[in-house]
Each structure stands twice: as structure tokens, then as C-alpha cells.
Amino acid sequence: MRQLRAFLHRLRGLFRSRRSDTDFAAELESHIALHTEDAIRAGLAPEEARRQALIRLGGAEQTRQAHRERRTLPWLESLVQDLRYALRQLIKSPGFALAAILTLSLAIGANTAIFSVVNAILRHPAGVDHPERVAVLNTRYTQFTLDFPSVSVPAYALAAAMKDQVEAAAIEQAASFNIVHDDVTEHLDAARVSSQWFQVYGARPILGRVFTSEEDQPNMAPVVVLSYGLWQRAFAGRNDAIGQTMMLDQKPYRVIGVMRSDFAWPRRYQIWTPIALPPAAFAPDEAFNENYQASVRLLPGVAVNQFNPALSTKMWEALRRGGGSRYATSSGWAVYSTPLTEYAAGPLRKPLYVLFGVVALILLIASANVAGLFLARASARSKEFAIRTALGASALRMTQQLFIETALLAGVAAGLGIAAGPVLGKLLLLLVPHHLAEGYNVRLEPAVLAFTAGTALLTLLIAGLGPAFRMLLERKQIRLHEGERSVTASAQKQRLRSAFVVGQVALSFLLLSGTGLFLASLQKLQRVDPGFNPNGVLAAKVDYSGDEFKKSQPRQAAFIAGAVDHLAAQPGVLAAAAVAPLVFDPDEGGSCSFAIAGRPLGPNDPGPHSQLTFTTAGYLNVMQIPLLAGRWITAADNAATVPVAVIDARLAKKYWPNQNPIGQHISFGCGHKPALVVGVVATVRLNSLEEDTSDGMRYYPFAQGENIIADLLVRTDGDPNRMAYALKDAVASVDPSQSVSSIVSLETLVSDSLAGRRLIVWMLAAFAGLALLLAMVGIYGLISYVTANRTNEIGIRMALGAHRGHVVRLVLKSALGWVLAGLSAGIVMSIAATVFLRHVFAVFGGGVALSLAAAGALLFVVGALACLIPAHRAASIDPMRALRTE
Amino acid sequence: MGEKTDVWQGTLSLMVLRTLESMGSQHGYGLARRIEQTSGDLLQLNYGTLYPALLKLQQEGFIRSRWGLSENNRRAKFYELTKTGHRQLKRAAADWEQTTAILARFLTPAEEL
Numbered sequence: 001m002r003q004l005r006a007f008l009h010r011l012r013g014l015f016r017s018r019r020s021d022t023d024f025a026a027e028l029e030s031h032i033a034l035h036t037e038d039a040i041r042a043g044l045a046p047e048e049a050r051r052q053a054l055i056r057l058g059g060a061e062q063t064r065q066a067h068r069e070r071r072t073l074p075w076l077e078s079l080v081q082d083l084r085y086a087l088r089q090l091i092k093s094p095g096f097a098l099a100a101i102l103t104l105s106l107a108i109g110a111n112t113a114i115f116s117v118v119n120a121i122l123r124h125p126a127g128v129d130h131p132e133r134v135a136v137l138n139t140r141y142t143q144f145t146l147d148f149p150s151v152s153v154p155a156y157a158l159a160a161a162m163k164d165q166v167e168a169a170a171i172e173q174a175a176s177f178n179i180v181h182d183d184v185t186e187h188l189d190a191a192r193v194s195s196q197w198f199q200v201y202g203a204r205p206i207l208g209r210v211f212t213s214e215e216d217q218p219n220m221a222p223v224v225v226l227s228y229g230l231w232q233r234a235f236a237g238r239n240d241a242i243g244q245t246m247m248l249d250q251k252p253y254r255v256i257g258v259m260r261s262d263f264a265w266p267r268r269y270q271i272w273t274p275i276a277l278p279p280a281a282f283a284p285d286e287a288f289n290e291n292y293q294a295s296v297r298l299l300p301g302v303a304v305n306q307f308n309p310a311l312s313t314k315m316w317e318a319l320r321r322g323g324g325s326r327y328a329t330s331s332g333w334a335v336y337s338t339p340l341t342e343y344a345a346g347p348l349r350k351p352l353y354v355l356f357g358v359v360a361l362i363l364l365i366a367s368a369n370v371a372g373l374f375l376a377r378a379s380a381r382s383k384e385f386a387i388r389t390a391l392g393a394s395a396l397r398m399t400q401q402l403f404i405e406t407a408l409l410a411g412v413a414a415g416l417g418i419a420a421g422p423v424l425g426k427l428l429l430l431l432v433p434h435h436l437a438e439g440y441n442v443r444l445e446p447a448v449l450a451f452t453a454g455t456a457l458l459t460l461l462i463a464g465l466g467p468a469f470r471m472l473l474e475r476k477q478i479r480l481h482e483g484e485r486s487v488t489a490s491a492q493k494q495r496l497r498s499a500f501v502v503g504q505v506a507l508s509f510l511l512l513s514g515t516g517l518f519l520a521s522l523q524k525l526q527r528v529d530p531g532f533n534p535n536g537v538l539a540a541k542v543d544y545s546g547d548e549f550k551k552s553q554p555r556q557a558a559f560i561a562g563a564v565d566h567l568a569a570q571p572g573v574l575a576a577a578a579v580a581p582l583v584f585d586p587d588e589g590g591s592c593s594f595a596i597a598g599r600p601l602g603p604n605d606p607g608p609h610s611q612l613t614f615t616t617a618g619y620l621n622v623m624q625i626p627l628l629a630g631r632w633i634t635a636a637d638n639a640a641t642v643p644v645a646v647i648d649a650r651l652a653k654k655y656w657p658n659q660n661p662i663g664q665h666i667s668f669g670c671g672h673k674p675a676l677v678v679g680v681v682a683t684v685r686l687n688s689l690e691e692d693t694s695d696g697m698r699y700y701p702f703a704q705g706e707n708i709i710a711d712l713l714v715r716t717d718g719d720p721n722r723m724a725y726a727l728k729d730a731v732a733s734v735d736p737s738q739s740v741s742s743i744v745s746l747e748t749l750v751s752d753s754l755a756g757r758r759l760i761v762w763m764l765a766a767f768a769g770l771a772l773l774l775a776m777v778g779i780y781g782l783i784s785y786v787t788a789n790r791t792n793e794i795g796i797r798m799a800l801g802a803h804r805g806h807v808v809r810l811v812l813k814s815a816l817g818w819v820l821a822g823l824s825a826g827i828v829m830s831i832a833a834t835v836f837l838r839h840v841f842a843v844f845g846g847g848v849a850l851s852l853a854a855a856g857a858l859l860f861v862v863g864a865l866a867c868l869i870p871a872h873r874a875a876s877i878d879p880m881r882a883l884r885t886e
Numbered sequence: 887m888g889e890k891t892d893v894w895q896g897t898l899s900l901m902v903l904r905t906l907e908s909m910g911s912q913h914g915y916g917l918a919r920r921i922e923q924t925s926g927d928l929l930q931l932n933y934g935t936l937y938p939a940l941l942k943l944q945q946e947g948f949i950r951s952r953w954g955l956s957e958n959n960r961r962a963k964f965y966e967l968t969k970t971g972h973r974q975l976k977r978a979a980a981d982w983e984q985t986t987a988i989l990a991r992f993l994t995p996a997e998e999l
Contacts, residue, residue: 030960035915
């Protein structure tokens, strides 16, 4: 308390220093007068009396100084002084200040932008409380090379029962509802969840409540929790929405709660209802039916890698008790958990980490550039520093001065970076395809602020240390004279600055060649043939609505047949078909074990396994997939005829090597009748141009199976997007109870599978351009400084008969020397980076030589360009004038 | 004991407070002289160190100052104790007494031996 009071007084003292100075001078004067009078009374002569008074005081100036130091905060005062001085210095050279601030704020802004995106996507998904404690359950079948983020009900139940590690557990299944709103049928993405769902994510409703465990039982009155967006749309944000009834798929649901606006998990879902699993779903024979997403909230202090071994032990105990361990062993089955943050980021993870590395490089380059600028200025100011040293300034004080100048710049740049970062971050998210970026909120958070402050501090250290270090080295020689005479030896003293330029060139080279490599790999991937022709095809997704419809195979078959016929009759349509699931749709896909008739399983054989899809007769024509043998599905294949299947070449080769699969019977495990294999088609890519993940494909006729979704496809000869209306119209006119939930062209789906790669290429290109510009500025600054210092030498050379060409060559030689040194360092780094990235990305590393050569050539040109003006200036030196200035 | 002693660190404040209590309002020079007299001229006070000490006490709120006229009609700055100053003096005096009492216990038996 007392100290605080004194501190505040001293702080105030800073601002009233002049008044206090005069006040104390008066007090001191009165002290001396009183003392002198006393001494005169004691018999001393007036002069001697005053001298004694001053001696006893210990000097008037010293006393004043001691008083001032007590009155204010000396360290703060010198800091303020330095700050003022630094500001004056910067204002005096606005070009330097502007260049430095611009460079730094670009770098810090870019870092803040990427970090705010990384923070939003990798570290803190919106609306989730303590995301590090949430884990998503996954299933893996090593034998089938399958690994997916869903589990079976029994596996979930076992994980949920681990009360010593799990705080809450929940299971989820996607659903969809149709809601009639102003006579228009609207489609809603919904999630059926178990009662602890919101507890797992730490999400609380802003209105009403969430489900109780009683409501999460079969045959209870249906209830819903709304998302904030739906509440706004359907109830205009009114509080009395709670307790009201909503008609979903023509069934009444009571609204019991509304979620906060930032919680939408699973992403983009608008409504949650209880999943109400029947007891049969928990039966042991459901152990390998992975149709559900499940997540757990771990107890505080439990890490995912502690939870996983316990989970595995528990799973195997249950399997041994309930049977099924034979299949689990032979298929390499395992259930494990991954942190939510890892799962949620999905395909954005790798690109984001690459970008994070890249902007860190940009920061390094920018810092090196600013350090170079400071060094140049320090050389220009060496006379000033020499004078100050001569006047008694300590090295510490001058270093402090330099650091404060850098800190001022870094501070301004950090401020600009903080302002620009999140805006840039939002722009960055716009570049990411919609389905990947949805549900992420980029905003200014304490972590982002801390990060920006950290980068600014790092910049400060890098950019400030070099010049300070140099100054400390030079301080030993007093160089008052150097500023007055031109000295050719300066080039050698620019060693530190040269090192910064070489470093810049090397880092720019790394970015440029990286851009080239990613571009080459992207081009290569874009040329990958997916096995079908996506151009000119538009797809409309229909999530079946209504329980009767979902369970009625005849109604589904009639709907599909009607819609496909309707579409085929439209003008401009070359072919129409239906399929489920659709390839390259990130939300769809499925695979299943099956059996081949007459082929018994060995003791450790999990049996055949492949992807499967339901489709119609027109599919091959829409997709332009070649038929290799036998026949394709026809309109005549229906519920009344023999069940048939078509397989692809991969499956045929895998299970019928050198045999004819046509005429064989296959069936999948879940009680379906065996289907007769009638044809073989070519293999297609499943979901990615980067990797071929297909285990082989089985095609079944739509008319012989039951589904919960369907994608209607049309191929046209023109712009496929023109068919959007026709697709919606086909659905509405054939069955008004169904609706289209999304429309997308196949070309977009295929191209989106490379979105992560494309993002890297765009960003890398932008950043490499920035780095190139910075390197050019760095080279230009250094070369023009050195050249200016060599005016005298060049003048002599020219007076002795050197041609302009010689002079230009002289200047170019030193600049290209730096570029060459930078390039050699850059090549080493690039090769190391390529080796590393090849482990991270499936298709990467083609065209190394070309990328390196192109990047090197570009840097050489830029280096030469940066020298042009200084070289020209040097060549135009008038020898007489140069010598006369000596 | 021929030499004059310097003022120990931290005790100057206590002396100032105590002197101000007994003398009432006083200016810096008068305070310095009085402190020397009280010590029986055993203390050698560097007058210059008195002023930062006064400033510190003022910043801590134990004393306040105002300009006034000295006995021989010279303008001088006078210092006086505040209410917290009185309290602080009591507390510091008690602390100091305790410290010296403890030290005395250590020193006395050593002399007896």
C-alpha cells in the first residue's frame, strides 16, 4: 500500500519535473542561506560560511540529482527519453520507418492470420468447452486397410461404461427431416444423439434444456433441441418457442431447448433429437456394425493415450465373453480414440501445418530484412554513436536505445498485424472449400493476441540483436573520423548484413522451389484419371424423409425410377441415373464384408471386403465408365427378378484371379439373398485424386435394395449447373414428400478433393512472391549502400581508365556473389524439405530439378534487377567529382 | 569514541519522524541540526541525504510540507507529521526497541564472561 502510494507519486513526478525542479532549487537555496547565516553568527567570513554550507550539503548539484532520482522513476524517465528520441529518429527518416513497418506488419499480419485459423481449426473448434478433453471413437480393420471415425453401438457402450476415465459419452447418427415452412418443403440436417451429447461437448442451451436420459428411450414423446439459426428462422428468436410443437416429417416434436449460436456439432446440423436406441442395438452381434459416430469427454487429467490402452483391453474382454473375437483377430479389428481437434480439422491439418511453417519463414525473412535496414542505418549513424560514446554513454544504454527503436517498429507492426490478422484469416477461410471451412470461427482471442505479441518479440530480438551486437563490437574503436572520409574497406564490415541478405535469398529460394514442387504435384494430381468423366454431370442429393418411405423398398424403387425417367426426358439431358452412395462426396461412402458362395473361410481369414453402391441402368452412361465384361444393371432388374451384382476390375482381379467372376454368387453378411455376378466394369477412384483408396466395388440395382439416401445424376452437353431446376422439379413432381438437400457438380466434388493441395499452392505462391519482393529490397538496400561507400574507389578506377562496363560488372559481381551463396544454402534446405514432405504427402516430389532450376533462375534475375539502379548509378560517377570530395 | 558515526541505513527516517514529533513543524536545515544535537554531536549527517529521505516520507504520506517563514524571517519549506506519520512513528519505534532489546540480550552475557 505504502509502496504503491510512493510509486504513484513518483509516476506523477515524471510529468511535473520542471515545477518540482524549481521548487526544490528554492528549498535548497533557503537551506544554504540558513546554514550560511548560522556560520556567520559563529564567526566565519561570509564566503567561507557559504563554502562550509555547501560542503556539509555534499554539493548542490549532487543533492539535486539525488532528489530528482527519488522524485521520479529514473529508469522510466530514461525509457521515455529513449522512446522520444527513437520516435524523432524514425520521423526523421520516414522512408526507412515506412519500409521497416510495412515489412514487419506484412509478416506479423500473415503470421497472425494463419495462427488465428490454426487456432480456430486445430486448437479450439468453436463452441466446444475444453476441446482437449473430447475424443472421437474410431474403428480400424488392419486387414482391409480400413480406418474410419465411426463405431458400433456395443463398442460405444463399452467405452461409455469406463467411468474411471470417462466423464460423459454420447453416440450420434445423422438424420434428416423435412419441414413445411410457408408451403415450401425445406430440408433440415439433423442429428439423432444420446442424452449426454451436449455434456460431452460442454455445450449448454441458451434457452430451455437438453435431453434427459428418460427422453432418450424408445417410444417416448419426441422432443427436439434447435440450433440457434433454426430458432431464428422458424421462431424468429422468440422465447416462447420452448414447449411449442414442430412438425418434422409430418410428426409432432416438442421443442425443449435452443443451443448457443457457436455450437453446431456435428457441423452444420440444425436440429438434435434423442437417438433412443432399442435394447437390440446393444446385442453382441452388432459389434461390427459401425454405423454411429461416438465421442467421449475424458475426466480431467486423463490423456487420450492413457485412455486408448484401457479401451482396447475392455473391448477384447467383451469380445471373448460375447463371441466375435475370431473375426476381430482375423480382420485386425480395433477401436481407438483420437482427440477431437485432430478429427475436426480433417483434411485441413496438413496444409495448415505447411502454411504455418511457411509464414514462420516469412517472418524470418522480414526480420532479416529489417535487421539489414537497421545495420545500414547503424553504419550511417556510426559517427553519432562514436560521439555519444565519447560523451560517456554506456554500451548498455546505447543498446537499450537501439532495442527501443526496434521495439517501436515491432510494436506498430504488431498493432497493424493484430488489426489485419483476423481479417486476413477470414479471407483465408473463404479460400477453403465450403464443406471444410464450415463451423469455424476466426476471431481475435487471447491465444491469438499472445501469439502476435510473441512474433513481434521474436522479430524484435532478431532485428534488434544484429545491430546491437555490431555496435558492441565496434564500440572499442572510436571512429569519429570515419564518417568524414570515404573508406573502401566498408564492404568487408558489411559481413553481418551480407549474412542477412544471403539468408533471405536462401529462404526465398526455399519458398519458391517449394511452390514449384507443390504446383508440379498439383498438376500431376489434376491429371489423374478418376476412372470416370466428371465434366458435365450434376448431382442432387435426396435424404429420404419419413419412416415409411425409408423402410419401403417398393416406394423407393418407384420414386427412383420415376425421377430418373423424368430427368431423362428433359431437353439437353444425355443420360440420367441414381446412385447411393456417390463417389467423391465427403459425406457418403460405405464398405462391407461379403461372402462368395462355395468358398469357405480359413481359420484366420476375415473374408472378402469391398465398397458397395446402389445404382440404376443409366449410371455407366452418366459416368462414362467402360464395361469390361458381361452386362450392366438394366431397368429389368427389380425386386421380382434374380438379385444381380456388377463388380469392378479390382474386385475381379483380387478374388477371381485368372477366373471368370461372371456367374458366381456373392452375398453380404447382413441376411441379403446371394446376388449373381453379371458383369465387370472398370475401377474408379473413390474419394481422392491423391490416393487410390478403393478395395474394389460392388454395384447393386437400386430396385433390389433399401437405402436412406439417393443422389440423382444428369449428364448434359452444356453447363451442368443449368440442370439444377430440372433435378429439383423431378423430385418434387414424382414425390412431393421428398426434397433435394444439396446440388453439386461432380467436377466440383472431384476438384474439392484437392482443395487442401490447391490451398497450399495458392498460399505458397503468394508468400513466395512476398519473400521474393523482400529479398529484392534487401539486396537492393545492401548493394546501393556498399556502392555508395565505394564511390571514391570507383572514381579512381574510372580515372585510371575503367569503362562503365567494368564498373557495372564490379557491382554485379558482389551482388550475384550473395545470390549464389544464398542459392547454395537454399538448395540444401530445399532438398531436406522435399525429403521430409515426401513422407507427409502421398504424391509429392516430382519435378524437383525443374523447380530448383526455375526458382534459382528467378532469384538470379531478381538479384540482377535489384542491382540495376545501383550499378547504373555507379557507372555514372564523374571521376573528377568523386575524387574532389575526398 | 573519537570518530563521528554515519547514519545507519533506514534509521534516518525514524530520526526525522521522532524529531518532527517533538519539535512540531520544522524546515530541513533546522531538522538536520536538531538531529545532530540530539545525537550529542556523535552523528555526522550529510545534509544532502536528508532531502531525498524527506521526499520519500512525503511520498509515503507520513509527512507533509508547506512554505513558511523561519524565525529570522527567511522563506523556508516546513515539514510536519501527518496522522499516518504519528502511527508509523509508534510502529517503527516499537520495532526498533524490540530489535535493540534482542541485540542487547546477545551482547550483555558476552561482556560478563
